[in-house]
Amino acid sequence: MMDRIISSLIDFRAFANSFLSNYEPLALLLAPLLTLFTARILQSLCLLVHDNGLKPTILGFLITSIKMVPGVKGYIDAEKQKVVEKLKEGLGAAVIEKLKQEKSNDVVWQGKCSGTVYIGGSESEGHFSLINEACSMFAHTNPLHMDVFQTIAQCEAEVVAMTAALLGSKNKSSGGEICGNMTSGGTESILLAVKSSRDYMKAKKGIKRPEMIIPESAHSAYDKAAQYFNIKLRRVPVNKNFQADVKAIRQQINKNTVLIVGSAPGFPHGIIDPIEELGELAYSYGICFHVDLCLGGFVLPFACKLGYPIPPFDFSVKGE
Numbered sequence: 001m002m003d004r005i006i007s008s009l010i011d012f013r014a015f016a017n018s019f020l021s022n023y024e025p026l027a028l029l030l031a032p033l034l035t036l037f038t039a040r041i042l043q044s045l046c047l048l049v050h051d052n053g054l055k056p057t058i059l060g061f062l063i064t065s066i067k068m069v070p071g072v073k074g075y076i077d078a079e080k081q082k083v084v085e086k087l088k089e090g091l092g093a094a095v096i097e098k099l100k101q102e103k104s105n106d107v108v109w110q111g112k113c114s115g116t117v118y119i120g121g122s123e124s125e126g127h128f129s130l131i132n133e134a135c136s137m138f139a140h141t142n143p144l145h146m147d148v149f150q151t152i153a154q155c156e157a158e159v160v161a162m163t164a165a166l167l168g169s170k171n172k173s174s175g176g177e178i179c180g181n182m183t184s185g186g187t188e189s190i191l192l193a194v195k196s197s198r199d200y201m202k203a204k205k206g207i208k209r210p211e212m213i214i215p216e217s218a219h220s221a222y223d224k225a226a227q228y229f230n231i232k233l234r235r236v237p238v239n240k241n242f243q244a245d246v247k248a249i250r251q252q253i254n255k256n257t258v259l260i261v262g263s264a265p266g267f268p269h270g271i272i273d274p275i276e277e278l279g280e281l282a283y284s285y286g287i288c289f290h291v292d293l294c295l296g297g298f299v300l301p302f303a304c305k306l307g308y309p310i311p312p313f314d315f316s317v318k319g320e
């Protein structure tokens, strides 16, 4: 059996050698290389059709081929350059004109829309123009890179320190360990406060299925936070004065509660919740308490200074 196999192999070798002797050695060398190369191109083509579809692949191939015709590429480049020149010439001014025109159809909000923009007056004068100028100086910055944008980092630190001082950081019950960061507005501030509370309570008490309790009057940012950070939201009706109902909130507290919320004042009614009582309640259960001061943070401290009877709302209130 073995002899027959060996003899067949010898016959095959003799036949192959005699057959291949009809070809040049170079042709014999190039043939497999060319076959491999063609197979590789076919494979890439199949992948291209698979990824992009047959029609776009054929179109792409046609366009690339047309561009290779002498003169076509030069023509396309010249057309592209024309567009660039047009952009340089004055598309900027045209865009600004168009924006101005469209903006003129917007609602006139100055001093007329509650909870919208908190300064009045003309957008091109006084405090507005000062703010616009300062903001435009730093419009093209990325505060993540504090080593590059040092002024922004310094501004942030100063704003945090000033805000903390305004809200009672010097008061003993603040604990003296206030920290913060700049956000894009009230909503982001609320999101970060809720996330911090959730993480803090997970570390402190190991709460893995967090819940938070908010009065019905709390801002919708808390609903967003609950969805973003996977927190069960318990919404409690306000009392007859439209304030957070402390007793009703107490009834909702359980072992998974990470946070209680109060507003000073709240978004829908402009009414201040009983912050001190809510703070005491949260403290007695060892849970976090967040006061939404988006509306009142930069008003109430000055109202206090002016002698208005404002109940405690800031870091002077005891809390976690």
Ligand SMILES: Cc1ncc(COP(=O)(O)O)c(C=O)c1O
Binding pocket: 115, 116, 184, 185, 186, 187, 188, 219, 221, 263, 265, 266, 267, 292, 293, 294, 295
């Ligand atoms: C009490 C209160 N909380 C939260 C917010 C949300 O702030 P922003 O619109 O800047 O996200 C507002 C906005 O008016 C507010 O009044």
